[in-house]
Amino acid sequence: MIKLTRRSFIKGSAALTGITLATGKGFFHQTSPAYAEDNSRETFAYTYCDMCNQTPKCGINAVIRNGKIVRVESRENYPNAPLCAKGIASLQELYDPERLLYPVKRTRPKGDPDPGWQRISWDEAYDTIVKKLNEIKEREGPEKVLFYVGDPKEPRSAVQRLAYTFGSPNYGNESSTCFRAAALASLLVFGLVTxxxxxxxxxxxxxxxxxxxxxxxxxxxxxxxxxxxxxxxxxxxxxxxxxxxxxxxxxxxxxxxxxxxxxxxxxxxxxxxxxxxxxxxxxxxxxxxxxxxxxxxxxxxxxxxxxxxxxxxxxxxxxxxxxxxxxxxxxxxxxxxxxxxxxxxxxxxxxxxxxxxxxxxxxxxxxIPTEPLPFDLFAGNPAFNRETDIFPQIRDKRVDKEYFPVWAHYINEIQMNMLPEYVEKGLLKAMVMFGGNAMMWPQTTQYQQAIARMEFSVAADYYLRPWTHNFMDMVLPAAMTYERMAPLAIFGRKIYLREPVIKPLGEARSDWRIAFELGTRLGYPEEFWHGDEEAALNELLKPLNLTVDDLRKHPEGLEIPPKGPNKFRKYELGLLRQDGEPGFPxxxxxxxxxxxxxxxYKFNPLPVYREPLESPLSTPELAKKFPLILNTGSRVPMYTHSKLRELPWLNQFMPEPVVRINPKDAAARGIKDGDDVILASPHGEIKLKASVTNIVLPGVIDVFHGWPQANVNMLVPRNFDPISGYPPYKEGLCEVKKT
CATH class of the missing domain: 3.40.228.10 (Dimethylsulfoxide Reductase, domain 2)
Structure with a gap:
């Protein structure tokens, strides 16, 4: 068994990044109350990591003493392993003293920089949410309420079901700036997603x-x-x-x-x-x-x-x-x-x-798989999500259909990038958000202002994040992966059940439970199994004639055998189209x-190339002032998007926001590694540290997103792709200068 302790974390992470671990403040073994006495008995429980996204769900063996997790190990005989630095650091997130553990509501008017958060009970929170949403539904229609899922992505199926059951087609998620455009392109070419x-x-x-x-x-x-x-x-x-x-x-x-x-x-x-x-x-x-x-x-x-x-x-x-x-x-x-x-x-x-x-x-x-299991990437399916029965009846009320008709033709989730326009035109009045982040959008302040202008907005999250929640009315404490059950973990044809390995801290509740309890209180107890997550999972497993109890009997995972061997060239065999005819869907x-x-929809049917709207070729005069190419959103080993910057084990490797610049470009500007610099575009500027490195191409800079003190998305214009509505995070113009 691979045992991942702080020592192995230091060794692996330092080798990965070339940075040694700083000790002192944030030293987990010294500061966390999670650790029991050394002589207490250890027990073991299995779960999976969610420190990345809906994948890879790397397996965790949690070592527990007196009801607290004291260390994590890679789970043996599990599809994805070993744990990386993020998975090892998940205990710091679980036991972070800054974590939100109780529902809170604002006590000061929107616009006040201090919301004056006040602890409330879950009953008060639910009563307020239900009252606000039903008032808007009765006055202007259920479609005026937006339901949104950011990260983690696990509650997508539950929240989509909640939106459609409530009567709103306006369910959105963060894939309107991530995966769905690639999926849309694939649907247009092949009729399926790859x-x-x-x-x-x-x-x-x-x-x-x-x-x-x-x-x-x-x-x-x-x-x-x-x-x-x-x-x-x-x-x-x-x-x-x-x-x-x-x-x-x-x-x-x-x-x-x-x-x-x-x-x-x-x-x-x-x-x-x-x-x-x-x-x-x-x-x-x-x-x-x-x-x-x-x-x-x-x-x-x-x-x-x-x-x-x-x-x-x-x-x-x-x-x-x-x-x-x-x-x-x-x-x-x-x-x-x-x-x-x-x-x-x-x-x-x-x-x-x-x-x-x-x-x-x-x-x-x-x-592509010959016999995929009846689940989507998020362990739901169209029937469970109510995409087959309710959504077709209400899809004409979605707010994005006039803006991006090709997107609306294929993608059931609304395109979220026009949120300021939806709110400005009165198309959306309230928002129920799970794990959202206002910094994900270009020109972030416009989205923060849009959220603030809504009659009511509530979020579920692990932390109070000012750049998003200061513009909202209420925040609910979400349970973390060690504390929650749904959804299932699916690897090819193998299914794993996840169950809580410890009780939720404080009054935190899982996203699925929150969504189902809201659905029940909104008047749909049967549709949400009276808030019972296990009953919902049983519903998802019905097409396979399985139950949660069946999965409990197989902690090693339950393999669903295919009906026959894998087949290729399925387009010749009539296996891709619903009508059974040869060809593509x-x-x-x-x-x-x-x-x-x-x-x-009056677009060029060919995959035509269009030069970026701001580039050395399309705007040469602008490029004289901003001669570098702005490339944002690259991945680094220790962070996932904007997540995990609160954790000392990870933050030590990149404690401040940096801009990567090639040595030739740095020398031309008198910039040395570690210098304070200003990164400017035609749309704004931010301050960062220079990282002079050959990893980037001369003429191009590389900036990571998600830093509240240096939000690079403020430098990105809202020049959206007309087909998908996607923002230009990786093509604009900029300049770097020493402060």
């Missing part, structure tokens, strides 16, 4: 596009190195020199952020020019190839080099490798390629590259490089 597949023993080439699994997915990164040892060639597209690049890349395409679509079209240009595309697949299964062939003629390697900064020789070499060394797979990220004002079309161009080379749903290529039944849905 972010690619890991290489298998048959894979000869793997294209990793703007993803750094060495940091964002360390639990599975070793599989990629095993593939490399087997002989798989790797092409990595990233503006940074990441550990994934240095450890795996045979070819590194180091592009200017925001130009992914141009690079993909340049690769396609070479493949078509050389006749290396899969003619049989294209002729039978691809719609729009002649039009794409004509369009990509202008994306020669020479022109693409000028756009992307990638040398034309590398474009030629990468294209030929991906098209000829087959089967080839692709691993994409949920967000970097779509954090652009041309989000959908950029990502569609990458998907077209996969399709044209015939690498879709072939063994060793980009595959798109309007044409083909891979739609020319999208009929985009044409229906």
């Amino acid at each position: 972010l690619g597949s890991d290489p298998t023993p048959k894979t000869r080439t793997c294209l990793i596009w703007s993803k750094n699994p060495a940091w964002s997915g360390p639990y599975g990164h070793w599989k990629l190195h095993e593939a490399k040892e087997r002989g798989t060639k790797f092409i990595v597209v990233d503006p940074r020199v990441t550990p994934t690049v240095s450890g795996l890349a045979d070819i590194h395409l180091q592009l200017r952020p925001g130009t992914d679509g141009a690079l993909a079209l340049g690769l396609i240009n070479v493949i078509i020019r050389e006749g290396m595309y899969d003619r049989e697949f294209v002729d039978r299964w691809v719609l729009g190839f002649p039009e794409l062939k004509a369009y990509v003629q202008e994306f020669t390697p020479e022109r693409v080099e000028k756009i992307t900064w990638v040398p034309k020789e590398k474009i030629e070499t990468a294209a030929k490798l991906f098209a000829t060394e087959k089967p080839a797979t692709w691993i994409g990220s949920a967000s970097p390629t779509v954090h652009s004002s041309n989000a959908i079309q950029n990502h569609r161009a990458i998907l077209a590259l996969v399709a044209l080379t015939g690498n879709f749903d072939v063994e060793g290529g980009v595959t 798109t309007p044409s039944g083909k891979v739609e490089i020319a999208s009929q849905i985009l044409a229906q």
Whole structure:
């Protein structure tokens, strides 16, 4: 068994970051009241970590003394392991003295910088929420209430069910700036969602596009190195020199952020020019190839080099490798390629590259499961979420349909990025938020003001976070992963039950329990099983003829055997369409490089490239004042988005916000490592510490998001992609100067 203690944490984290651990304030063993006397008996309980997102749910063996967790170990024989630094530090979050443990309400008017939080009972909290929501429902309609889930993502299914049962189609989540645009692009091209597949023993080439699994997915990164040892060639597209690049890349395409679509079209240009595309697949299964062939003629390697900064020789070499060394797979990220004002079309161009080379749903290529279990990424399903019975009756009342009709056509969650406009126009009057963060949006103050203008807003969270909650009326204490049950953990065809390993601290309650108790008090006790989470999980398990008790009997996980062997080229077998006919679940039944849905809504059906709205090429005069490219939102090993900065074990490795700048750009500005600098864009400025490093491309800076004292999203304009509504977090202009 791998035992993860503070000593191993120090050793592993220091090796990872090159920073030694500072002792003193925040030393967990000394300051936490969690630790019992050494002679007390130890017991063990299993759960999973939620310090990242809905994945990877790495397994935890919690060691308990006198009802308190004293250390964590990696769970043996569990799909994702070992625990990383974040998982080990989860105990600091659990026992943080600043954690919110009781419901509170504001006692001062909105606009006052101090809400005057006052502790209240759960009964008072529920009574107030129910009264406010029902008043608005009766006066103006249930659609005026917004239900929202941020991070953790675990309560999505429960809260979506709550929204639709209440009668509001206006359920949203943080994926309106993260995963859903990539999903939408995939739906437009293939009719189904894929972010690619890991290489298998048959894979000869793997294209990793703007993803750094060495940091964002360390639990599975070793599989990629095993593939490399087997002989798989790797092409990595990233503006940074990441550990994934240095450890795996045979070819590194180091592009200017925001130009992914141009690079993909340049690769396609070479493949078509050389006749290396899969003619049989294209002729039978691809719609729009002649039009794409004509369009990509202008994306020669020479022109693409000028756009992307990638040398034309590398474009030629990468294209030929991906098209000829087959089967080839692709691993994409949920967000970097779509954090652009041309989000959908950029990502569609990458998907077209996969399709044209015939690498879709072939063994060793980009595959999809033959018999997936009846759960979504968040352990719900459309029936449980009430997407099949209630949502179709109320979808016409969603607030985003006039703003982003293609998004509304495919995605049931509303596009949240127009929240200020929804509130300004009176389309939304109240908000029920689980784990939200106002800093996630560009020009954050507009969203804070929108929340403050609502008649009523309530959040559930682990902490009181001023940048979000100071604009709200009430905050409820949420239970953490060690203290809650739902949802299930699902790995392929294996299901694990999670149950609380300790009692919730204070009066914290799980998100699922809060949602179900609200639903019950709002007048829907049967629909929410009178607040019983276990009954809800039993409902989810019904399609498999299982119960929670069945899972309890299998702490090692319960494997659901498939009905038959995995099958490839399912589009030939009639396994992708609901009507059972061969083809893809798109309007044409083909891979739609020319999208009929985009044409229906008056967008260009091809994956056309559009230069960022602010760039050296589109706004050269502006680029003279702001000559650097602003790349935001990269991952680091110790933090997840804006989370975990409160924890001393993690904060010590990056205690202050930094901007990464290449040594050439730093020298030209007289900047040295550790200097105080100002990062400015046409839309604002913030103060940070300079990190001078070759990890970033000359001409590009790299900034992490989520720092309250240096909110980089204040530098990002609200120039949304017209199809998905996504903000341009990875393409704008900026300048760095020494203070």
